[in-house]
Each structure stands twice: as structure tokens, then as C-alpha cells.
Amino acid sequence: MIGFVINPVSGNGRGMKVWYEIKHILQEKNINYVESFTNKVGSGTKCTLDLIHKYKPKIIVAVGGDGTVHEVINGVYQADVKNHIHFGYIPSGSGNDYARGVNLPKNPMKALDVILHSEKRKRLDLLKIDNEVAVCSIGTGLDGKVAQITNEAKYKKWLNGLRLGGLAYVISLFRVLFSFKTSDITLNIDGEVKQLKKVWFIAVSNLPFYGGGMLINPQAIPDDEKAEICIVSNINSLELLTLFPLVYFGKHAKHKAVSFLSGKKIEYVPSHYLTTQADGETIKVNKYKIDVLPKHITIVK
Numbered sequence: 001m002i003g004f005v006i007n008p009v010s011g012n013g014r015g016m017k018v019w020y021e022i023k024h025i026l027q028e029k030n031i032n033y034v035e036s037f038t039n040k041v042g043s044g045t046k047c048t049l050d051l052i053h054k055y056k057p058k059i060i061v062a063v064g065g066d067g068t069v070h071e072v073i074n075g076v077y078q079a080d081v082k083n084h085i086h087f088g089y090i091p092s093g094s095g096n097d098y099a100r101g102v103n104l105p106k107n108p109m110k111a112l113d114v115i116l117h118s119e120k121r122k123r124l125d126l127l128k129i130d131n132e133v134a135v136c137s138i139g140t141g142l143d144g145k146v147a148q149i150t151n152e153a154k155y156k157k158w159l160n161g162l163r164l165g166g167l168a169y170v171i172s173l174f175r176v177l178f179s180f181k182t183s184d185i186t187l188n189i190d191g192e193v194k195q196l197k198k199v200w201f202i203a204v205s206n207l208p209f210y211g212g213g214m215l216i217n218p219q220a221i222p223d224d225e226k227a228e229i230c231i232v233s234n235i236n237s238l239e240l241l242t243l244f245p246l247v248y249f250g251k252h253a254k255h256k257a258v259s260f261l262s263g264k265k266i267e268y269v270p271s272h273y274l275t276t277q278a279d280g281e282t283i284k285v286n287k288y289k290i291d292v293l294p295k296h297i298t299i300v301k
């Protein structure tokens with residue numbers, strides 16, 4: 001049996017249209033499936049847990065955007081089924097950082113084909129912070145604030161409808177950049193401590209992309225049992241603006257304000273509270289402590 005968790009409002013309503021097309025094919029092919037619809041922010045995790053407990057599906061599929069991927073993966077994580085239930089994905093959002101990062105088709109019908117016919121599986125690491133996991137990235141600072149503003153913004157909806165979801169992050173960046181307060185941070189990676197000054201953000205990645213197509217950590221590999229970390233610090237807002245377009249091409253690496261690190265246990269203490277995003281969803285954090293969970297989820301490829 002295959003379990004589908006559908007976010008009907010993803011991609012400004014595209015999720016529901018995609019689901020109708022998929023459902024039609026599933027019925028035509030006599031595939032054994034169950035469905036569950038998300039009804040508010042965060043409900044994808046509960047939908048996933050309910051489907052797993054009731055039906056024990058072999059594959060659980062998220063139909064939505066990166067936020068839905070995040071919620072369903074958290075459901076699989078909380079159900080503690082490790083690699084016994086496999087994760088599939090049908091994109092109907094607009095960010096597509098997960099699909100891009102693991103090389104899945106962005107076309108929903110081609111993605112369904114993979115779920116129905118592919119025997120290929122891959123085990124991915126996850127990033128854990130407090131009791132939450134992320135599959136793409138966890139970012140603290142400016143990117144967390146940009147994600148928060150974007151998720152609350154009306155323009156995200158209509159830009160998603162035009163499949164220009166990435167542009168919403170650009171608009172939000174301009175909205176927060178000049179009022180954002182950088183932070184001094186004590187960073188501990190696998191026991192090695194660094195003092196960082198005037199940090200804009202720390203982006204911890206399992207997959208290379210975030211924010212709807214920015215190649216923030218080009219070296220990130222999702223099954224190497226470590227995270228890649230990009231830190232931007234010690235520049236002013238105008239310099240940051242010139243750096244920003246380079247991130248889309250992964251060309252920010254040579255800039256003096258950018259440093260890359262990697263590790264398995266990452267802990268940081270900022271001088272003031274900073275907003276955090278996990279896979280683009282704003283999360284509340286008690287402790288800025290990220291652990292890499294090696295090969296913790298199996299995906300359909």
C-alpha cells in the first residue's frame with residue numbers, strides 16, 4: 001500500500017489539481033493507496049503518523065512543496081520506522097529544493113512514475129534540532145527571518161501560483177535586510193570552538209539548495225554522514241546585496257565574508273535570539289544544537 005499526504009494549498013492550489021490527476025491514474029491502474037489531506041500549518045506530520053499507524057504503508061508520499069516534505073519526513077521520523085517505510089515525493093509547490101537536491105523529476109506525473117516503478121532506493125542523513133528533523137537545511141539568522149517573512153506574506157501565494165516562488169524570498173530579503181541586526185556567535189563544531197563576529201547567518205545543509213534554488217552549500221552530500229555549513233559574517237548590508245546573486249550559482253565561495261565548514265555535531269550560541277528555518281519552515285528553537293543522524297531515512301529515487 002502507498003500512503004499519500006497531500007497539501008491541497010501548496011503552489012497556491014496546484015496541490016489539489018495535481019492530486020486529482022494522480023488519483024485518476026492510481027484508480028485506473030488499480031493501485032492500493034490511502035490519502036490524507038493537510039488542513040493547517042504543521043498538520044502534515046500528524047497526517048503521516050496517522051497513516052503509518054493505521055495502514056502501515058510501504059511508501060509514504062508527500063504531495064506538496066518543501067514545507068510538506070519537511071512535515072512528512074518529521075512524521076516518518078516520529079513514527080520511529082527508520083528505514084522500513086520509504087519516502088516518496090510528488091512536487092506541487094514552487095521552491096523544489098528537495099527535488100533539485102536529490103535529483104527527482106519536478107514534473108508530478110514523472111515523479112509518480114518513479115514512485116510506482118522505480119526499485120531504486122537511497123538512504124539519506126537527517127539534521128536534528130530539538131525534536132525536529134530537516135532533510136534539506138537548517139538556517140539561523142537572516143535566512144530564518146527571510147523564511148518567516150516569506151511564509152507570512154501574501155505575495156508568496158500569488159508568486160507560487162505563477163511558479164515564481166523563489167522570487168518571494170528575494171522580495172523578503174529586501175524587506176528585512178536593512179533592519180536586521182547581526183549577532184556575535186560562539187560556534188562549536190565537533191568540539192572545536194570558534195568565536196564569530198557580526199554574523200548574518202549560519203546555514204547548515206544536508207542538500208545543496210535552499211530558499212527556492214540558492215546553491216548555498218554546493219558541497220553538501222545527503223549521505224556522507226556530515227553537514228556542510230556556510231557562514232556569512234563581517235560585511236555591511238550593501239556588500240551583502242552584491243554577494244546575494246552569486247549564491248544562485250554557488251559562486252559566493254570566494255568572497256571574503258563567506259566561510260565553509262563541515263561536521264556532525266554543530267552547536268552555536270548567538271548574542272541575541274535569532275530566527276531559525278528548517279527546510280524553509282520557521283521553527284521555535286530551545287537550543288541551537290544540530291546533530292547529523294546518519295542514513296536515517298530511505299527515499300524512493
Ligand SMILES: Nc1ncnc2c1ncn2[C@@H]1O[C@H](COP(=O)(O)OP(=O)(O)OP(=O)(O)O)[C@@H](O)[C@H]1O
Pocket residue numbers: 007008009010011012038039040041042043044064065066067068069071092093094095096097160165280281
Ligand atoms: N490546508 C492548509 N491550509 C493552510 N496552510 C497549510 C495547509 N496545509 C499545509 N499548510 C502549510 O502550507 C505551508 C506551505 O506548504 P508547502 O511548502 O508544501 O507549499 P509551497 O509553499 O507552495 O511550496 P514551496 O515551499 O516548495 O515553495 C506549510 O507551512 C504547511 O504547513
